[in-house]
Amino acid sequence: MDIIVCKFGGSCVADSEGFRRARGILEADPARRYAVVSAPGAVDGGPKVTDLLEAAWNGDNAALNRAADRFHRIAVGLGLDPEDALTRETLRRAATRDALLSRGEYLCARLFARCIGWPLVDAADCVCFDGAGTLSVPDTLQRLRRLARTTPRAVIPGFYGADPSGEIVTLPRNGSDITGALVAAGTGADLYENWTDVPGLMTADPAQSPEARLIPAATYPQMRRLAQRGARVLHPDCLAPVEQAGIPTHLMWFKRPDRPGTVISGG
Numbered sequence: 222m223d224i225i226v227c228k229f230g231g232s233c234v235a236d237s238e239g240f241r242r243a244r245g246i247l248e249a250d251p252a253r254r255y256a257v258v259s260a261p262g263a264v265d266g267g268p269k270v271t272d273l274l275e276a277a278w279n280g281d282n283a284a285l286n287r288a289a290d291r292f293h294r295i296a297v298g299l300g301l302d303p304e305d306a307l308t309r310e311t312l313r314r315a316a317t318r319d320a321l322l323s324r325g326e327y328l329c330a331r332l333f334a335r336c337i338g339w340p341l342v343d344a345a346d347c348v349c350f351d352g353a354g355t356l357s358v359p360d361t362l363q364r365l366r367r368l369a370r371t372t373p374r375a376v377i378p379g380f381y382g383a384d385p386s387g388e389i390v391t392l393p394r395n396g397s398d399i400t401g402a403l404v405a406a407g408t409g410a411d412l413y414e415n416w417t418d419v420p421g422l423m424t425a426d427p428a429q430s431p432e433a434r435l436i437p438a439a440t441y442p443q444m445r446r447l448a449q450r451g452a453r454v455l456h457p458d459c460l461a462p463v464e465q466a467g468i469p470t471h472l473m474w475f476k477r478p479d480r481p482g483t484v485i486s487g488g
């Protein structure tokens with residue numbers, strides 16, 4: 222395989238241990254060339270960074286400090302300079318709700334790029350929205366094709382892009398799945414790996430049914446039907462870009478990369 226795009230969900234990059242594990246996964250296969258990251262997820266039942274930023278936008282100043290502290294802890298845990306002043310400045314400068322919410326992914330990608338030593342490519346430069354705030358898939362794929370020609374490896378923040386005036390626009394919640402799928406389609410990837418805290422597609426919710434079994438393979442139409450019925454495995458809007466490009470999606474279990482996961486392909 223030449224190109225694998227890996228998307229790491231918030232539960233994967235919630236702490237320094239997760240950052241190390243994600244780095245190990247990428248370094249284990251040279252085809253894993255593009256990493257799309259969510260904002261750090263919950264630790265010990267606490268809030269996700271995106272939820273803290275939402276609270277901060279609604280006037281909770283302590284939440285902004287808590288969000289900044291999450292990045293401080295991860296950086297220190299990795300033995301990196303936490304660059305606290307830069308983090309706070311990045312958060313303070315965000316002038317709109319979308320801009321502030323997007324900083325969770327941006328700061329996470331910036332830190333992860335330092336952790337693995339790959340370049341950071343800002344999603345604002347490759348995920349395109351029109352002036353009405355609608356995602357423009359053709360423009361985005363064109364930018365990503367150019368990226369693939371010039372930049373063999375990169376860390377890209379999920380969940381947002383920019384409109385023609387440079388204003389940040391976010392995707393729906395859990396939208397980093399969509400960014401990952403767009404990056405896979407645009408870079409001409411052979412495979413889209415979606416890493417999360419579940420073993421893959423299951424016959425039932427393992428938290429409720431201990432007898433839940435892994436489903437090793439599914440088709441894109443089957444996934445679409447599951448999403449319509451409310452299954453929360455993948456964001457439903459992330460299916461089309463990879464399905465249309467003929468790229469399989471591999472749902473992978475972050476804690477157990479040796480497990481088979483679920484391969485979604487074909488029609």
Ligand code: ASP
Nearest residue numbers: 259271380394395396397
């Ligand atoms: N961080 C955003 C959220 O919590 C987007 C994502 O994780 O995909 O919804």
